[in-house]
Amino acid sequence: MRPLALSIGDPSGIGPEVILQAWLRRDQDKLSPFYVLGDPALLAARARHLGLDVPLCEAEPEAAASAFDDHLPVAPLENRLTDSAGQPETVNAAGVIEAISRAVTDTVESRAAAVVTAPIAKKPLYDAGFRFPGHTEFLGHLAEELTGRPATPVMMLAGPDLRTVPVTVHQALAGVPETLTQALVEEIARITDRELRQRFGIAEPRLAIAGLNPHAGEGGAMGTEDRDVIALAIHALQEDGINAFGPLPADTMFHARARAGYDAALCMYHDQALIPVKTIAFDETVNVTLGLPFIRTSPDHGTAFDIAGRGIARPDSLIAAIRLARRLSDNTDTIK
Numbered sequence: 001m002r003p004l005a006l007s008i009g010d011p012s013g014i015g016p017e018v019i020l021q022a023w024l025r026r027d028q029d030k031l032s033p034f035y036v037l038g039d040p041a042l043l044a045a046r047a048r049h050l051g052l053d054v055p056l057c058e059a060e061p062e063a064a065a066s067a068f069d070d071h072l073p074v075a076p077l078e079n080r081l082t083d084s085a086g087q088p089e090t091v092n093a094a095g096v097i098e099a100i101s102r103a104v105t106d107t108v109e110s111r112a113a114a115v116v117t118a119p120i121a122k123k124p125l126y127d128a129g130f131r132f133p134g135h136t137e138f139l140g141h142l143a144e145e146l147t148g149r150p151a152t153p154v155m156m157l158a159g160p161d162l163r164t165v166p167v168t169v170h171q172a173l174a175g176v177p178e179t180l181t182q183a184l185v186e187e188i189a190r191i192t193d194r195e196l197r198q199r200f201g202i203a204e205p206r207l208a209i210a211g212l213n214p215h216a217g218e219g220g221a222m223g224t225e226d227r228d229v230i231a232l233a234i235h236a237l238q239e240d241g242i243n244a245f246g247p248l249p250a251d252t253m254f255h256a257r258a259r260a261g262y263d264a265a266l267c268m269y270h271d272q273a274l275i276p277v278k279t280i281a282f283d284e285t286v287n288v289t290l291g292l293p294f295i296r297t298s299p300d301h302g303t304a305f306d307i308a309g310r311g312i313a314r315p316d317s318l319i320a321a322i323r324l325a326r327r328l329s330d331n332t333d334t335i336k
């Protein structure tokens, strides 16, 4: 079985410790094998610091699956990482980026089954010259570079009772109305519809589309994007047989009865999508990138520098990400 490639994320955050804890729960949570693109010395030091009994071994992907029962396999990075829990370091940027790139390369070249990323903090990467807003956009770039084919990466947050997709992602709120075009709403909806069918096994996906403005614009009195952009996109999607409906007032589309009526909610900006899903199920929700020629998942939480190195970070979302990556990469049937 090909293992999952797990990038270490920002080593100053909780990534290393939730990875160590996930490995300790491999039997309990029936985790299929993974290896870490990371720094064995740093992971060993973090395990010692936290009193976690995690034997490590250096292993390339080909040897990871057979090592996994008894050791946490680590494929060492060329760039060393500084161990400074809670204190992000710009000097770690090269290693953080190398880990993501190598996890993707291993997956595209079929040495790994899927990519799972531990969280990165964006600011230390920006300070080091990284030009992508987050993983999602960087993964789209890597996909194009490695395959020569264009890719539109789409962020989905997938929890047990709610999937949300932000149409605009890592951008300032002030720029959202300008970015939001009919073509963009349609493109994100089409990719979501396709991948819900192909990867999640949902035969006839139902897409609830949020409005942008209060009360979805209140007939144009509280903004015109709902009527002049989003409604037109929904009409075009329906014409093509996609079960999209809205624009819905965003304040009333996430309660339990409303959620039962759709398979994914398309939201117009980052927090409209991420607040409901992280509020309902912070520990179980997974960040999945659609629109790529490979599977990528990640926990829904960030680097949590405020608790890094203290041994109180919960590994549940990473474990959910590992499990979903395996299911999506194996799956041609139904996933609910």
Ligand SMILES: NC(=O)c1ccc[n+]([C@@H]2O[C@H](COP(=O)([O-])OP(=O)(O)OC[C@H]3O[C@@H](n4cnc5c(N)ncnc54)[C@H](O)[C@@H]3O)[C@@H](O)[C@H]2O)c1
Pocket: 014, 018, 118, 119, 120, 121, 122, 123, 135, 287, 298, 299, 300, 301, 302, 303, 304, 305, 306, 307, 312, 313, 314, 315, 316, 317
């Ligand atoms: N997948 C990713 O790479 C990813 C996802 C989200 C945020 N981020 C980045 O992480 C950095 C910090 O973001 P933030 O502070 O907004 O969010 P965060 O998720 O890191 O932390 C929010 C709060 O939740 C707590 N928390 C987070 N994960 C936890 C866990 N596993 N167990 C227990 N408590 C947990 C933290 O202690 C903090 O109080 C930012 O730079 C952001 O861009 C990265």
Ligand SMILES: N[C@H](C(=O)O)[C@H](O)COP(=O)(O)O
Pocket: 133, 134, 135, 136, 137, 274, 287, 298, 300, 301
């Ligand atoms: N927007 C995500 C969140 O808040 O959970 C987070 O920034 C991660 O995004 P990437 O997967 O693109 O790094």
